Structures are given as structure tokens and as C-alpha cells.
Amino acid sequence: MNNFTFYSPTEFVVGKETENQVGTLCAKYEATRVMIVYGGGSAVRSGLLDRVKVSLAASGMEMCELAGVQPNPIDTKVREGLELAHSFRPDFLLSVGGGSVIDTAKAIAVGYHYEGDFWDFYAGKAKPAKALPIGVVLTIPAAGSEGSGNSVITNTKTHVKVGIRQPMILRPKFAIMNPELTLTLPEWQTASGISDMMAHILERYLSNTPEVQIGDRLAEGMLLAIMETAERLMENPNDYDARANIMWCGTIAHNDTCSLGRVEDWNSHAMEHEISAEYDVTHGAGLAVIFPAFLQYAAKHNAHKVAQLAHRVLGIADSGNAEADALAGALKLKSWLHDTLHMPVTFAQLGIEEPDLELLNTRLHNLKGAILPGGYMPLDAQATMEIYKLAME
Numbered sequence: 001m002n003n004f005t006f007y008s009p010t011e012f013v014v015g016k017e018t019e020n021q022v023g024t025l026c027a028k029y030e031a032t033r034v035m036i037v038y039g040g041g042s043a044v045r046s047g048l049l050d051r052v053k054v055s056l057a058a059s060g061m062e063m064c065e066l067a068g069v070q071p072n073p074i075d076t077k078v079r080e081g082l083e084l085a086h087s088f089r090p091d092f093l094l095s096v097g098g099g100s101v102i103d104t105a106k107a108i109a110v111g112y113h114y115e116g117d118f119w120d121f122y123a124g125k126a127k128p129a130k131a132l133p134i135g136v137v138l139t140i141p142a143a144g145s146e147g148s149g150n151s152v153i154t155n156t157k158t159h160v161k162v163g164i165r166q167p168m169i170l171r172p173k174f175a176i177m178n179p180e181l182t183l184t185l186p187e188w189q190t191a192s193g194i195s196d197m198m199a200h201i202l203e204r205y206l207s208n209t210p211e212v213q214i215g216d217r218l219a220e221g222m223l224l225a226i227m228e229t230a231e232r233l234m235e236n237p238n239d240y241d242a243r244a245n246i247m248w249c250g251t252i253a254h255n256d257t258c259s260l261g262r263v264e265d266w267n268s269h270a271m272e273h274e275i276s277a278e279y280d281v282t283h284g285a286g287l288a289v290i291f292p293a294f295l296q297y298a299a300k301h302n303a304h305k306v307a308q309l310a311h312r313v314l315g316i317a318d319s320g321n322a323e324a325d326a327l328a329g330a331l332k333l334k335s336w337l338h339d340t341l342h343m344p345v346t347f348a349q350l351g352i353e354e355p356d357l358e359l360l361n362t363r364l365h366n367l368k369g370a371i372l373p374g375g376y377m378p379l380d381a382q383a384t385m386e387i388y389k390l391a392m393e
């Protein structure tokens with residue numbers, strides 16, 4: 001196991017009606033002027049936003065609102081938010097929504113104290129030194145941004161979708177997670193979220209670092225629990241306990257609990273971000289297309305961890321041939337994503353009949369370099385093209 005530092009200060013408040021604590025939690029973290037950030041309307045339609053505002057008002061908070069964050073959030077919305085923030089001067093940002101809303105708030109949080117354009121951080125030209133504090137009322141278990149130090153934004157001019165990772169300043173102060181709020185999710189969003197959290201676990205699981213048994217077993221246990229619970233949820237979307245388990249799993253899948261002390265991969269995410277940047281597809285659905293293709297490629301080129309996954313999680317018997325078992329595991333996961341989660345597993349099923357693979361691959365390597373530096377399997381342009389092509393089948 002490698003050395004590590006783990007700083008995860010977020011207070012998680014999980015359970016029914018917990019959104020009514022948002023005012024007291026903001027006060028606890030010394031907020032007085034709260035800028036609320038939310039999405040395209042689900043929080044308004046469900047009445048959640050009103051309940052949040054009542055709770056904030058009861059704790060004496062001044063408020064302003066940034067509405068209309070879209071999935072695959074964009075730089076122009078961040079700039080709109082920064083303009084509002086500079087006139088309102090909040091001392092706290094409250095995200096009411098999912099990854100897109102939280103990531104937009106995080107971008108505003110780092111941009112607020114910076115004289116230049118916030119995109120400098122995402123372009124790697126500057127490193128944020130401080131951020132406004134953030135709180136979250138989570139409405140969709142998926143991206144795990146409520147517990148992560150990451151923010152992913154798309155540049156509308158260049159179609160570059162890229163993340164920053166700053167856990168020391170960007171992990172939220174608190175995250176309110178009421179599973180009841182997720183009962184309004186359409187099946188597509190529920191399933192895409194599950195696909196995303198599984199990918200977050202796999203990006204960490206696929207590692208060549210030896211002697212990481214705790215992380216491996218945590219990851220395997222979470223994947224087994226997600227798959228069992230997801231099957232229940234697909235049958236009965238109103239199953240509160242299934243919703244609760246999935247919601248908590250989305251957080252620990254991505255707050256680094258299972259990746260401490262190891263080198264992680266993250267090449268599948270880089271490959272998917274090119275797809276959602278160009279075609280504006282749902283991130284978790286894009287991963288359902290890319291991840292099985294990536295695992296099929298890995299079966300040929302670095303099978304050991306995929307074979308372990310196949311044996312311990314996917315029910316493939318150990319034949320003594322790691323490559324064959326890894327391939328069987330990859331195909332089993334692909335079928336499960338398609339048959340149980342009803343996710344697309346090819347570009348065509350994702351609604352992209354004729355993807356411009358050359359464009360995706362060129363942008364990918366322009367952004368990440370000639371070799372994608374994945375910790376499990378570095379990939380050159382030929383390798384990533386092979387994976388994109390496997391995702392056509």
C-alpha cells in the first residue's frame with residue numbers, strides 16, 4: 001500500500017426530511033448570505049426549493065438564487081454565477097441538485113476569489129488557493145460530487161470537458177441526503193447514476209498497486225451491494241431502502257474511501273468526457289458504453305485485476321486463464337448494464353449512430369497528451385481508438 005493523506009471534512013446528514021435542517025447547518029458553518037444554485041426545475045416542481053428557502057429564512061439567512069444549471073454544466077453559467085456572486089457577495093454557496101449543480105457551485109467558489117478568468121484553473125494555468133464554502137442538498141445519487149473535491153465543467157467554445165481536483169478546499173462542508181428526494185427521478189437518471197457510481201469504483205479498483213486488500217474488498221462489496229440493490233430498484237422505484245443504499249453508495253464510491261494508498265486509473269472517464277462534451281449525453285450512460293469496451297481491451301492487455309473482478313463480483317469461475325476470465329467478466333457486466341439497468345452499451349444505443357471517433361480521439365489526446373496516463377493501463381491514440389471502436393459493437 002502507498003502512503004496517503006485523507007482529508008474528508010464533509011458532514012453527511014442522511015435520512016428522511018433532513019432538508020429541513022439546511023438553515024441550522026448553514027448557520028453552524030457561519031453562513032449569513034447564501035447563494036442558492038439549482039438546476040432546470042426539478043427542485044422547484046417537487047417543492048424542495050421552497051422548503052429549503054423556508055429553512056434558510058428561519059435561520060436568518062439572506063439569499064439569492066442562480067437557477068438553470070444544465071446537465072454537463074458549462075462555463076458560461078459559471079460566469080453568470082460569478083457576476084451574481086460579485087454583486088450579492090455571499091459567504092456560502094448552497095447547491096440544491098446533482099453533480100452538475102454542485103460542480104457549477106464549486107467553480108463559482110474558486111472563481112470568486114480569483115482576479116483572472118475561472119477557466120484558468122480548469123485549463124491548468126493556475127491553482128486555486130481558496131474557495132467559498134459549499135453546502136449540498138443532494139437530489140440524485142450519481143456523480144458523488146457531494147463528497148468529492150472535484151468539479152467538472154465544459155467549455156462551450158472549445159468543447160473541452162475537464163475537471164479539477166482540490167479536496168483540501170472543495171469538499172463540501174455538509175451534504176444533506178434525503179433518499180425520498182430521489183423518488184421523483186426518472187428511470188434513465190436513476191440507472192445512469194448507478195452506472196456512474198460503479199465506474200467510480202472501477203476506476204479505483206483497476207490498479208497495479210499491490211497489497212491493497214482493504215480497498216479491493218470495499219470496492220467489491222460496494223459493487224455487489226449496488227448490483228443487488230439496483231435490481232430491486234429497477235423492479236420497484238419506490239423502494240425507500242434501496243434508494244437509501246444507492247444514495248449512500250454513490251457518495252462512498254467517489255469520496256476516495258476505496259482508493260486510498262493506491263494508484264487509480266481514470267482513463268475511461270477521460271474517454272467518456274469527450275463523448276458527453278461533444279454529444280451532450282448523460283455522463284453515466286456514456287460510461288455504460290465506454291467501460292465494458294475498456295474492460296474488453298484490458299482483458300487482452302492487463303488482465304489481472306479484471307479477472308479478479310470477474311471472479312469475485314461477476315460470478316465467473318476461475319478457469320486458470322486470466323485473459324479469458326477477464327473477457328467473460330467484461331461481457332457479463334455489459335449484459336447486466338443493458339439487461340438490468342436498461343443502459344445503452346453501444347454508441348448507437350446511446351443515440352449516436354455515426355460518432356466522429358477521429359474527432360473524439362484527437363481532442364482526447366490534445367487534452368491529455370500522447371499517452372493517457374491511466375494508473376492501470378496507459379493508453380496511446382491507437383489503444384483509445386481501439387476502445388472507441390469496441391464501443392461501436
Ligand code: NZQ
Nearest residue numbers: 039040041042071072098099100139142143145150184185
Ligand atoms: O436540472 P433539473 O431539473 O434539476 O434535472 C436534473 C437533470 O436533468 C435531474 N434531476 C436531479 N435530481 C432530480 C432530477 N429529476 C427528478 N427528480 C430529482 N430528484 O437529473 C438530471 C441530471 O442531473 P445532473 O446534476 O447532471 O446529474 P449528475 O449528478 O449525474 O451529474 C453529472 C455531472 O457530474 C459530472 C459529470 O461529468 C456531469 O457533468 N461529474 C462530476 C464529478 C465530480 N464532481 O466529482 C465526478 C463524475 O465522474 C462526473 O464526471
Ligand code: ZN
Nearest residue numbers: 143196199200
Ligand atoms: Zn463519473
